[in-house]
Amino acid sequence: MTAADADGWVRTARDGAVLTVTLDRPDRLNAQTPATWTALAAVGASLDDDVRVVVVRGTGRAFSAGLxxxxxxxxxSTPGGLGELGQMSAELAQERIRTYQAGFRWLRSPGIVSVAAVQGHAIGAGAQLALACDLRVLTQDASLRLPEATLGLVPDLTGTSTLTELVGYSRAMEICLTGRAVAAAEALTMGLANAVVPADGLDEAVRGLVTALTAPPVGAGRETAALVRSAVRNDPESQDAAExxxxxRRLAELAGR
Known part of the structure; x- marks a missing residue:
């Protein structure tokens, strides 16, 4: 096993309040393994209070071609393979998958806003990683696809909840069951993408978005992000109370209390 195998081909770089997480396996279109998900979960567990934005991206011509x-x-006998999972008891298989999901769910942790910078293919686990982020910037050649059902499986890396939050019940049902690709232009129309840019403009677009996200005072930005997240599930009365x-809290801080 090489060092890259062990760390799941996940690289991180820190620039002040911005943490960039990069899938660095371009020769395999950033295909993911259980080691990738373990490494992603470890990144989430290591966050400190000074991180405000996390950018997730892939090297090469694809964001991630999935599994x-x-x-x-x-x-x-294939470690981490579907055959190994299929031979486990239901309880053990579910616990294993829960640990995999931890590599995705942290991207909506309190205190951060996450941005996926997506070029080329984002398929299966790749699409679910992009969906796990709060925001997505896509290049014009990008597409997202969840083919699991067509392969006899289900999206199990948090993708069903995040997709349904973004596009609604009926669109999510259609996308998941047909396994079709959603191209960048359609993704923008249906709310999967926050922006679509030329391939050579991805870095600049992400930098501009990150600058805007970190512009508000830290406390106001984090409280607002928390409110937007809770609004997805709260009833109006609960959300009003949260506001x-x-x-x-904001007024007390501004008043110096």
Whole structure:
């Protein structure tokens, strides 16, 4: 096993309040393995209070083509493969998948806003990683696809909840069951993408978005992000109460209390 295998081909770089997380396996279109998800979860666990924005990206011509092909093996001796999971008890298989999901769910942790910079393909686990982020900037050649159902599986890396939040029930149902690709232009129309830019403009667009996200005072930015997240699930009365409580905290800080 090489060092890259062990760390799941995940690289990080810090610039002040911005942490960039990069999938660095361009020869395999940034295909993911369980080691990738373990490494991503470790990044989430290591966040400190000074990180405000996390940018997730992939090197090369694709964001991520999804699951590494070797893991589709039905041979139970293939570590991390579908065959190995299929031979486990339901309880053990679910616990294993829960640990994989931890590599995705932290991208909506309190205190940060996450941005996926997506070029080329984002398929399966790749699409779910992009969906796990709060915001997405896509290049014009980008597309997202969740083909799991067509392969006899289901999206199990947090993708069903994040997709449904973004596009609604009926669109999410259609996208998940047909497994079709959603091209960048359509993604922008349906709210999957916040922006679509030329391939050579991705870095600049992400920098501009990051600058805007970090412009508000830290406390106001974090409280607002928390309110937007809770609004997805709260009833109006609960959300109104959350707004009142957050504003009271902001006013007290501004007043120096």
């Amino acid at each position: 590494d092909r070797s893991l589709f093996s039905t041979d139970p 009142r409580a957050a504003q009271a």
